[in-house]
Amino acid sequence: MYKKFEELINTRLNRSRSPKRAVVAGANEDHVLEAVFLAQEKGFATPVLVGDKEKVKDMIQRMNYLNRDYEIVHCEIDENPSEIAVKLIHEGKGDFIVKGKIETKNLLRPILNKETGLNKKGFITHFGLMQLKGYHKLLAISDCAVIPYPTLEDKKKIINEGMEALRKLGYEKPVVGALCAVETVSEKMPETVDAQRLQEMSLSGEFGDGVVIGPISYDLATRKESAKIKGYDSPYAGDVDMLLVPQLVTGNVMSKIWSADPDNIMAGCLVGADIPIVLTSRSASMNEKLYSILLCNMLS
Template sequence: MQPPPPVAPKGRHYERLIEQTRTIPAVTCAVAHPCDDASLSGVMDAAEAGMITPILVGPEAKIRAVAEEHGIDLGDVEIVDAAHSHAAAAAAVSLVKAGKAELLMKGSLHTDEIMREVVAREGGLRTERRVSHVFIMDVPSYAEPLFITDAAINIFPDLETKADIIQNAIDLHRGLRLGEPRVAILSAVETVNPKIPGTIDAAALCKMADRGQITGGLLDGPLALDNAVSPEAAAIKNIESPVAGRAQILVVPDLEAGNMLAKNLTFLAGADAAGIVLGARVPIILTSRADSLRTRLASCGVAALFAHHLSAAKPVRS
């Protein structure tokens, strides 16, 4: 029997990412409806760490009341008054669209409220890419940050959507200076089986990468989870691949599978799960009320680093 993998100090991957943010200027972030202790304190902690320069969007009286109740110093932070959560989401998106913010962050409102404004055909932040979510997991027993996608936005992605999901995750991995990622397209098995549609998609996605339709990463699939993250399991199955056993991005077949995988790692393996939405004009930070301070800072840090990368990559107009 193989010995269990060594368990490293919790949060070590996040600490490295957070450390990187000290090398870049703070990024302006529009925060939609930060009207409870968790969301408002998380924003101000990230601001104090020098990651973001927040613009708070929501009912000003309520924001100030929450700050006073919980001893949160707002300093001279800009507040854009908006009557309620729907108005706050719309106003925050408008700030981004006007070029006044390089990041968007969800406060104490439902995810679908802010995402409705993001994907609106008129006035939204759509691009040619499908919007998708990535969990950046800090798993104590895994040697590298582990990306899981998509576990929050696309419920039953088709082949074209999966291609965008993968490209978004690859771009993030490279934008965080983590190098060319090894991408495992997950299924229940490691062989192509016409009775399992996800295995057909996996094979097609790998061929799309061969033909340059997906770029910047090494793809393999279908792979079962054990074959993706365990070198021993991959060896037992005689899988020869630069990805098998060493995956850095796990692409799940649907939202339910991804959500269960991320929560399994969180609650049974002691992992932290920072989250970011990609594919819009700017990165979008989606935090949960259950997130720890470290996870909230990691989400902000990842988004700030990627926003800085996107800004640096924009062509300079002559």
């Protein structure tokens, strides 16, 4: 159990993991350069920078990073830097991709290409990890960036990807709370029906050594006191490792409300592809970008 991202950094160091090659698609952007070089300074990234060579070099000089170890891979103005990043991954010259100055749709297009991309499973979802004030450990949250209205089958895949990510971080038996507005099942609230079915799948062993509980409200998933008051009897109440949101808008709004408090930090990446991909909001703080790179390091 990790209480803060700094503990995750210490765990990575204790495992004696070498820095991973972070391929930045669209490296001509100050904040992403600052984040990837800070990650290098902390020992968990080696920058591979895809962009206009002269512009990137000028930026590195202006930011006083010339004495660092890095590689610049030139990208013409009419080229998609993500295509070059994907090619570098295929050639074994990178370990994960970082979104730089590029639109998300352009980042994903080469990754999702059925013939030359990095999507053998055919399913990519967003995985967030939150250092949340008031919660006793880092809390994962399911897709708030990619799949707008996940079906039951999508939710099953999202849980599998989230549990796999948590296991790579060291969680032996991940606990997922399937969030709903209420704890009872109602046909008028389809997400409660899905949550019940997912819990049944968990009880039958479909998620391996992992647990899904639901339907469950946010307060019961994160606060034991609320569960006691409401008479919700579950050993996992107030202690979940991951929240499964019923649809994208729920997770998106939750994460942005959390992020309004500077004490809260959210790392985010895409999982399910052949390699993890750093994907943060354009308004993400430096710490959020830094810890997203850390997260990809530990998942790659």
